[in-house]
Amino acid sequence: MVSAAPFVPANLPLPDLYARVSHHIPPMEWPILAGDIEAILALKRDHNAVILAHNYQTPEIFHTVADIVGDSLALAREAAATDADIIVVAGVHFMAETAKLLNPNKTVLIPDSAAGCSLAESITAEDVRQLRARHPGVPVVTYVNTSAAVKAESDVCCTSGNAKKVIESLGVPRVIMLPDEFLAQNTAAQVPGIEIITWAGHCEVHELFTADDIRSVRESYPGVVVLAHPEAPPEVVAEADFAGSTAGMVDFVGEKRPARVALVTECSMSDNVAVQYPEVEFVRPCNLCPHMKQITLPKIRRALEQRQYEVTIDPALAERARVAVERMLAVR
Structure with a gap:
C-alpha cells in the first residue's frame, strides 16, 4: 500500500519542510516550531555552520535543520570531512x-551541556588503565560511546556498525572491548575464536528490552519483522530477525521494504525512518533516551546565536x- 501525499494546509510557513514531518506534528504546532527553524537556517548560512543529528533526534530536528544525519560512525566520518567553520552536534556529549x-581547529557546539550518556558514564580512564594492568598486552577496543579521556587510553575505537571489522582487523586472539557488555557479547558471537573481555556498562535505553517484549510484539502484530540494536541483551538479539546499528536498520528497511517492522531501539528512530518509507507500518516497542531529548530546536538556535556550550578538550589528551578514532575510521 502506498501512503497518500501529506496534507499541508494553506498558509503554513515553510510548507516543504512541514510536508516531511506532517505525520508527526499537528498543523497547529508547526508555526511555533517554524520560527526557530527559520532562524536556525539563517544562522547556518550566516556563520558557515552545519548541524549533525543522530538518528535518535526528534523529527522536527532530524528532517528540517540537520545537514548530516546518521549513526555514530556516519557522523564521525562526516565530521572529519566537513568544511564548515562551526559544527553543532544534535546528539549527546561524547558525539x-x-x-x-x-x-x-573548528568551533564545535552542543546545544545542551547536560546531554550525557549512561553508557559513557559507566567507565573512566582509570578503569581502562586498571584493565590494561590486569591484562598486559591485550589491545583495548573502545566503543565511541565514551569520553575523550577513555578514548585516549584505548588502542582503537569502534561503533556498533563496525565492531566486528575493527576486532578482526587487529589479528589477535584476545581483546578488551569497552564499555557496553551486551555489544561485546553480541560481537563475540560473530568472531568465534577471539576471546572478548567485557565491561559491565549498559545503555539505559536498550538494556530495558527483554525477549518477552519481542515475543509479545510478534503475537500482537502477526508477520512483523523485528530489528534489534546490538546494545540490547543477547537474548533480545536472538529473538530478532536482524541486529545492527541504526544505519544498518535503515538500510534493512530500505532494501527489504517489509510491510510491518519493529525497530527495537530509541523511539525517534522509528519516527524518522517512517518519514522516508511511509508505505511501511512501524510498530514501536521503544524506549526514550532522556539525554537525546535534551536537544531541542530553541537550544540549537541559542547555541548558534550565542556560541553556547563550546566543546573543548585538552590538546595532549585529544x-x-x-x-x-582515526584508526577506527581507517577500517573499511
Missing part, C-alpha cells in the same frame, strides 16, 4: 567530543584520543 577530536 560532540568526537566531532571536536576530528576538527580541532591527540591520544584522536589516534583511536
